[in-house]
Amino acid sequence: DTGVSQDPRHKITKRGQNVTFRCDPISEHNRLYWYRQTLGQGPEFLTYFQNEAQLEKSRLLSDRFSAERPKGSFSTLEIQRTEQGDSAMYLCASSSPDRDRSEQYFGPGTRLTVT
Amino acid sequence: DAKTTQPPSMDCAEGRAANLPCNHSTISGNEYVYWYRQIHSQGPQYIIHGLKNNETNEMASLIITEDRKSSTLILPHATLRDTAVYYCIVSLRHMEYGNKLVFGAGTILRVKS
Numbered sequence: 001d002t003g004v005s006q007d008p009r010h011k012i013t014k015r016g017q018n019v020t021f022r023c024d025p026i027s028e029h030n031r032l033y034w035y036r037q038t039l040g041q042g043p044e045f046l047t048y049f050q051n052e053a054q055l056e057k058s059r060l061l062s063d064r065f066s067a068e069r070p071k072g073s074f075s076t077l078e079i080q081r082t083e084q085g086d087s088a089m090y091l092c093a094s095s096s097p098d099r100d101r102s103e104q105y106f107g108p109g110t111r112l113t114v115t
Numbered sequence: 116d117a118k119t120t121q122p123p124s125m126d127c128a129e130g131r132a133a134n135l136p137c138n139h140s141t142i143s144g145n146e147y148v149y150w151y152r153q154i155h156s157q158g159p160q161y162i163i164h165g166l167k168n169n170e171t172n173e174m175a176s177l178i179i180t181e182d183r184k185s186s187t188l189i190l191p192h193a194t195l196r197d198t199a200v201y202y203c204i205v206s207l208r209h210m211e212y213g214n215k216l217v218f219g220a221g222t223i224l225r226v227k228s
Contacts, residue, residue: 031214033215044218045158045217048215070228091158091159093158103149
């Protein structure tokens, strides 16, 4: 179990630029989640995948955000035309298909700063 | 909105038990109580979860009241490394639904030497 990994760990970008983050879940996990966390707040749910299917999207996920999980393994989260309000920690989590293992395992996050 | 209420902060002496309370008065019959913690600058870490029975694992114990409207997370011998934000979350288990987690503000636990 190598854990959930995210890349990059930090990203600084100028307003209006596009950014893409990658998440590699634990290998046998079929569910993958994206959350966003701003300073001093708890994480907020953005979207989740079961295998390659995106099954739920939060209203927080505006049209500028898109997430994919093309082969049911790694996932990418893209933000187009970034705004200063997008500055946050973006967290990825995965969970097992095992009925008795419902907990989510989180990666270290990607910290985005939009200048 | 989060379905749970937690105190904003608590202090605990190193080596003593830390008891973190959580109110979830609107919990439904098929919702579980999950606890996660987040150490500074890291992703959240799963601790424990339960439905109605008390649960114990290598990290902590979870005590759920009989009416399920509140629970307490117990760290039996707190260490400085347990200093973190602790989140109590009510959620359905993922095999039925997506089990998205709705985090509140959590409790900042400070373990002091």
